[in-house]
Amino acid sequence: MIGALMHASRAWRWELVLAFGTVCGALYLLWRNAGLPPMVFGDELTYSTFSRLVRLEDASVPSYLYLWLARGSSSCGAGFLDCVRVANALLFAAATPFVYLVARRVCAAPLAAGVALAALLAPANSYSAYFMPEAPYYFGFALLAWTSLATRERGWLRYALATGAILGIMTLIKVHAIFLLPAQCLFVLATRRHAVREALSTAALTLALALAIRLGLGYALAGDAGLQLFGPMYGAHAEGSPDQLALLLSGAFANLRGHLMGLALLLPFPLCLLCHALLGKRAADSCSSRTQPLGELQLYAALMLAAPLAMAVAYTATIFAIEGTRVHMRYYDFAFPLLFVVGAAAGSAGPRARLPAAVLALVAAAAMLYASAALTPAFRLTYVDCAELASVLASRPMLQVLLGLQVLTLSAWVVSARLGGMLFVFGVLPWFALQGALATRDNFARTAHPSIYDAAGQFARANLSAAERTQLSIAGDGASNLMRAKFHADEHRIKLIELADNAPLEQRELPPSGQWLLVVGPHRLAPPLTPAVQRPDFALVRLAGQPVRLWQVNLSGAEADLAMARKVSGFGISEQWGRWSTGKHATLEFTRPLPRELVLTIHARAFGPNAGQPFLLNIGGQQAQFTLGQEAGDITLRFNTDGRQSRITIVVPQPVSPRQLGVNPDRRTLGIGLHSVMVATPM
Incomplete structure (x- = not known):
């Protein structure tokens, strides 16, 4: 008592x-x-x-x-x-x-x-x-x-x-x-x-x-x-279709390697304990007894890690062709505290054979050291995707200390399970937390000062009415910068126009509709545009009358609308966001002729090395050149046709497959990712 x-x-x-x-x-x-x-x-x-x-x-x-x-x-x-x-x-x-x-x-x-x-x-x-x-x-x-x-x-x-x-x-x-x-x-x-x-x-x-x-x-x-x-x-x-499933499987295996290496680097000790318990049937045996909660914990941790990990790998492989190198650990890192507990409970596992434990510890240490060298060159590791990996890899000296602590913990566990658990809780985890705090501090410090896009978006919210902001477009360089300005402007109908660094705003890049244009950064305005408000880092422009929309073809997954498309060729399977071109030429033929005075707005993105390179768009004997970034944006082109043309053809500058780039096993030669095409005519 x-x-x-x-x-x-x-x-x-x-x-x-x-x-x-x-x-x-x-x-x-x-x-x-x-x-x-x-x-x-x-x-x-x-x-x-x-x-x-x-x-x-x-x-x-x-x-x-x-x-x-x-x-x-x-x-x-x-x-x-x-x-x-x-x-x-x-x-x-x-x-x-x-x-x-x-x-x-x-x-x-x-x-x-x-x-x-x-x-x-x-x-x-x-x-x-x-x-x-x-x-x-x-x-x-x-x-x-x-x-x-x-x-x-x-x-x-x-x-x-x-x-x-x-x-x-x-x-x-x-x-x-x-x-x-x-x-x-x-x-x-x-x-x-x-x-x-x-x-x-x-x-x-x-x-x-x-x-x-x-x-x-x-x-x-x-x-x-x-x-x-x-x-x-x-x-x-x-x-998804069977074709998409095949692409999913090929990309998933490549992406899974990054996740497994990441886990081996971060948590070799708890994973070693799980393998020791599950392979030795210790967890299953203890789960049958109401007096052994450790086995239940080990089994629950393994299941709750495996299920979202499988989902993360499968989903990442299907988003875009360039997503295969991202390691979306945030889809399952909520389960990491369970693995922390598994490590802390090492001393509660009861007697075990020392030789199998030594072999597992050696394998875990080798996998950890391999991952520390191989992860960064092969995968894109960002703070938002995998805060843990980005943190421990931010400083090489601190990473080496962590690796040393992990090896020491594994070695101690072979000798004494209780000592291994103590070293993990009071050695590895505090150092891991310190690495995370310092790396997060540095990462946040890089974004702590508002950018010109923050200021421009806040200006739009403060100086345009709610109704006027529905008629606003924002132009500037970098998709994330534009979304930052849109976030502050606080209106979901704002259109975004991505420009190259320091490039002028061309007439063809003007939005197909709207009354206001906010141009952020050192981008010269296309004549005859003049600012209604000029600031050192951005300009607000009032736009003249906009074209009248006639019809639109949407290739975006569940929202696809192909009623006005007689034929679509040179494009791959339909995906949630749209379709990739799969060769040098991609053609869209409409069910009716294009207007004599044509305003054509393309919502699209470029794949890989095609970003920033000149695409060509042909209508009859006419040709226009345009460029795209890797994030989706609008391009507006103007033509004078003979009133009989109904087909547009896009010429891709450099069709290339993700496999050729070493991104994932997808063999399709991609170029332009087409979301939608809008046909309009001037007022």
Whole structure:
């Protein structure tokens, strides 16, 4: 009795330390994030637009509950972004007690508190600075993990209702949670396999309730749009053709290599423990006993890492042909705290054979060292895609210290499992958190000062009425810069015109419609344009009468409209955003002749080395030249035809395949990515 009381007293003291650390961590996040300009485009623009500026039913991302909640930030006026960041920081910190409670099932209080605070201070907390759903999703997963692991003994009905409800709500924060459902059901079946009827009932009710909440609450928030399980954007990928599936598989294997190397670099010790447990059937055996929570944790961590990892690899391989080298770790890094707990609980695993442990430790160390050398040349690692990898690779000297700590931890584990766990919690994790804090500080410092695009967008919001901003176009260099200005201007109908660095604004680049044009940067205006307002870094121009739209052909996935297209040739399969050209020439033939005075607006992008190179567009005997960037933008061309032409042909400067560029195995020779073509005539 006395020993139990002393143990409870010590745990209570560590929980006070945890509470104090959590409050300090939350205050640090609030201080660090305050006043930063938006940084992630187009994600932050997407979520700001769909939550605040359009109806929920018009959102292409089905995060309807998150969008509905984020809509409240509009009450903060121009400070809406900081309001979102405050909520993000508080939610991220609020997950810390649940990480601690999960860890306490398998660890002593000091280790559990260390793991929980390490999770709070890990590089993933950088997502709290973005107008994105990562922070509430992270909180939701921490709650799900605690509910799944700590409340399993409270009866199958209550368990299924609780986990199903949490998962259903998570799918309305980020649709990616749908891919956690199979993992959750497998966990239920594995841990209750000696009571088959109960296991099947629990899994079925969990799945049914999650889907009912996803569709029912989705319908309540967004009407019929909420009944689409994956929403318009992700649904187009889910409904791919066999050709797309073949491309997906070839790209997925190439991308998977980057994810596996990233995990080997970041978390070799917990992964080594998982392999030791799962390959030795230790987790499955312990899951059959109600007295062994460690096996349940190991199995749950493995499932909750594997399911979103598979989704991330498959999705990344299908977005665009150039996406195969990105490592989207943020689709599953919410599960990293579970791996932290696995590492901390090394001493609770019981006796083990030393030779297999030594072999696994050697393999893990070798994979880690290989990844440290091979990752950067082969893959694009950005802070928004993989904050953890970008942080540890930001400083070579600090990386070498981390590698040394990881090797020391693996070596110590071979000798003493308890010592390995202690070194991981009080050596590796603090250094990992320090690397993340320093790298995030430096990354945010590079964007801390508002750019001319921030100033231009804020000027437009302050000086143009809401109605006038619907008629605004913004021209400048760099797609992310333009989206930054649009974010501040706060109007979703603003059109963007991407220009080359310091290049003049040509007549053909003028928007096909609208009354106002905001030109940002040193871009000379095409005559006869004159600024209505001139500032050192931008100019606001009032436009004359605009062309009259006759028809439009849209090649963008589920929104495709080919009613006016008699024939489309030289293009590949339809994708969510449009179609890639697959050779030197790409042709679009309309069902009626083009007008004599033609204004043709192309919404398109260039692939790889074609960006900035001259494309040619032929109509009859006439020819016009234009250039595109790697991000989609509008190009407007003017022709005088004989009134009998109905075909346009685009000549690609340098068709090239992703395989030739070493990006992924896709063999198609790509050039222009065509979204839409609008046919108009002058007023």
